[in-house]
Amino acid sequence: MIKKTTHLYFLRIFSFLVFALLFILPGNAQDSLQLKLGGALRFNYNLSSWKDGQKKRGGDFGYDVFRLNAKAAYKGIFLDAEYRLYSEGFGGGFLKQGWIGYNFDEVNQIQLGLTQVPFGIQKYNSNNWFLNIAYYTGLEDDYDMGIKYIHTGDIFEYQLAFFKNAEELKFGDNTEISPNRYSYDIAGRNKEINQFNGKLIYKFGKDAKHRIGFSGEYGKLYNLDTESLGDHSALAVHYEFTTPKWNAKAQFITATQNPINADGESRDIVLMAAYGTPYEVAADFNIYTLGVSRNIPVKLGPISSLQIYNDFGFMQKKTESFEDSYTNITGVMLAAGNVYTYIDYAAGYNHSWLGGNFVDDFSSGNADAKWEARFNVNIGYYF
Numbered sequence: 001m002i003k004k005t006t007h008l009y010f011l012r013i014f015s016f017l018v019f020a021l022l023f024i025l026p027g028n029a030q031d032s033l034q035l036k037l038g039g040a041l042r043f044n045y046n047l048s049s050w051k052d053g054q055k056k057r058g059g060d061f062g063y064d065v066f067r068l069n070a071k072a073a074y075k076g077i078f079l080d081a082e083y084r085l086y087s088e089g090f091g092g093g094f095l096k097q098g099w100i101g102y103n104f105d106e107v108n109q110i111q112l113g114l115t116q117v118p119f120g121i122q123k124y125n126s127n128n129w130f131l132n133i134a135y136y137t138g139l140e141d142d143y144d145m146g147i148k149y150i151h152t153g154d155i156f157e158y159q160l161a162f163f164k165n166a167e168e169l170k171f172g173d174n175t176e177i178s179p180n181r182y183s184y185d186i187a188g189r190n191k192e193i194n195q196f197n198g199k200l201i202y203k204f205g206k207d208a209k210h211r212i213g214f215s216g217e218y219g220k221l222y223n224l225d226t227e228s229l230g231d232h233s234a235l236a237v238h239y240e241f242t243t244p245k246w247n248a249k250a251q252f253i254t255a256t257q258n259p260i261n262a263d264g265e266s267r268d269i270v271l272m273a274a275y276g277t278p279y280e281v282a283a284d285f286n287i288y289t290l291g292v293s294r295n296i297p298v299k300l301g302p303i304s305s306l307q308i309y310n311d312f313g314f315m316q317k318k319t320e321s322f323e324d325s326y327t328n329i330t331g332v333m334l335a336a337g338n339v340y341t342y343i344d345y346a347a348g349y350n351h352s353w354l355g356g357n358f359v360d361d362f363s364s365g366n367a368d369a370k371w372e373a374r375f376n377v378n379i380g381y382y383f
Contacts, residue, residue, distance in 0.1 A: 031075060038069040042380035049373045050355040063087060064378060067096070077102055084182060091180040091276030095167070097143050109150045114167050117142040118150075118159035118199040119215045120236045121249050126311045127293045128329040129342035129378045133313030134287050136352065136362060138184040138272055139234060139253055143167065144195065157201040163219070166192045174224050179273035186221060187278045188271030190259045192232070195219025211240040221259045228260035245295050253287040268319045269363045279352050280363035284318035302336040309333070315362065323365030325350040338382050347373040 047059035054060055065086050072079040081098035099113030116122065125140045126132040134140040146163030166185035169178040177187050186192050201213040214237055221230040238251035257270045272281045293309035309332070315325040331344035348354025350365040355372020 034073040036071045038071075038383055039067050040380050040382040041066050042378055044379075045377040047375045048355070059375070064380075086275070089276065091274070094169075094180050094182060096182040107152050109152075111148045111150070112146075114143050114145055115148050115161075117144050117163065117195075117217070118148060118161055118197050119217055119234065120251055120253065121213070121238045121240055125238070125249060125251055125289055125291070126329075127247075127291055127307065127309035127333070128311050128331050128344050128346070129376060130327075130329055130344060130346050130353070132289045132291065132311050132329075133315050133325065133327045133351070134251070134253060134289060136184060136272075137255070137281050137285070137287070137315070138186070139236070139255065139287070142183040142185075144185070144192070146195070148197075155203055157199075157203065159197070159199045161197040163195040163197070164193065165195075176224065177273065179276050179278050181274050184272045184274045186232070186257070186259075186270050187273035189224045189261065189265075190221045190230070190270060191224070193220050193222050207243065209242045211238075211242075213238045213240075221257065223260050223262070225262040226260050230257070230259040232257040247291075247293045247295075249289075249291045251287075251289045253289075255285055255287070257283040259283070268322075269360075272362075277358075279358055280360045282315075282317040282319060282322055282363050286316040286318070288314045288316070302339075303334050304337075305335045307333040307335075317363075317365070319364075322363065323350050323367055323369065325362055325365060326371075327351050327354065340380050340382060342376070342378045344376045344378075345373060346376060347371055 042064040043062065044064040045059055045061040048054055065084050067082060067084045070079065070081045077100055079100050082096040083093065084096050085093040095114060097114050097116065099111045099115040101109055101111040103109050119139060119142065120134065123141065124131060125134060131140055144163035144166050145168065146161055148159060148161035150159050151157060166177060167181055176189065177185060177191060179187060195217060196219065197217040199213065199215040201211050204210050216235050218233045219231065221232055223230065234253060234255035236251060236253045238249065241248045259267055259270060261267055268283050269280045270283050271278050289312065291309065291311040293307055296306045296308065298304065298306055311329045313327045317324055326349040329344050329346040331342060334341045346354055349371050350356055350361045350369045352358045352361040354374055356369065
């Protein structure tokens with residue numbers, strides 16, 4: 001059973017941080033409301049090697065997502081929110097991010113709400129439309145409910161955060177989290193709670209810029225059946241190199257989940273969910289990723305630039321009987337005014353979204369799996 005003192009301890013921390021954000025801040029900013037609205041409409045074409053019917057009809061082209069973005073500021077407090085509306089089969093409508101914030105000065109900021117978890121290379125550890133393999137295990141472009149402090153100096157950047165839980169939509173006493181979300185979170189009979197994150201980046205170089213980063217997170221897992229607290233943790237080290245034409249990013253992640261499940265349920269597997277559907281993920285794993293991109297300015301009608309890239313990811317599962325997972329995505333992004341188009345050839349091995357059986361590719365996997373591929377074109381108008 002969870003002790004009341006544990007709940008009270010975290011509640012006091014969270015309440016203090018919220019109090020600091022709302023009441024200690026000075027009010028010497030603009031008095032008029034500033035509001036900016038934007039968004040995007042995206043369509044998607046794909047042709048998959050494992051779908052015989054789709055191959056016979058030459059692929060499928062349809063609706064991807066409509067999203068709305070809102071940014072507002074008043075008396076020094078600002079807001080940043082993004083709502084996405086997918087088809088019903090991919091979770092329908094949900095908030096990707098939504099937080100309020102305050103800039104103490106040019107280098108120090110605080111955010112409260114559904115905000116990006118400070119972990120690894122950000123904003124994305126990838127160049128393509130699919131993101132990299134860490135995203136599918138909740139460790140790339142993840143968003144949770146909490147409070148975050150950001151310092152952005154000339155040489156060092158650091159972020160400190162406390163997340164009370166992943167985004168909660170049901171608020172029941174014994175309800176599982178909804179799978180209708182953008183970023184992957186632990187689901188099923190376990191819930192992420194009381195998570196701490198820290199991230200440090202060292203920067204150097206002028207014409208060629210270098211970023212070396214270290215990230216860590218530790219949080220609890222509350223099991224709805226046993227009412228006991230397990231835990232989860234992850235560490236990452238990364239390096240990023242950028243010039244006006246080139247970008248390279250490399251990252252190593254090690255992660256462990258220790259749920260206290262009911263008797264008879266495996267502790268080598270956790271359930272994770274996003275886009276309306278849950279699947280299994282190995283509880284303990286390492287992830288290695290490497291991405292390279294090249295920017296090319298062009299004048300081809302409305303097309304003003306190309307970005308050619310390759311992103312590789314390897315998920316090494318620590319349970320001996322599990323099969324590892326891989327992905328490699330080669331593609332190009334075309335910019336033409338407000339239209340951005342990603343053309344990707346995405347290959348996967350034991351990858352739920354690239355030819356697998358979806359349910360257990362990122363957990364036990366399939367020893368008889370083979371590489372599958374998907375040719376994908378995503379076209380978006382951003383406003």
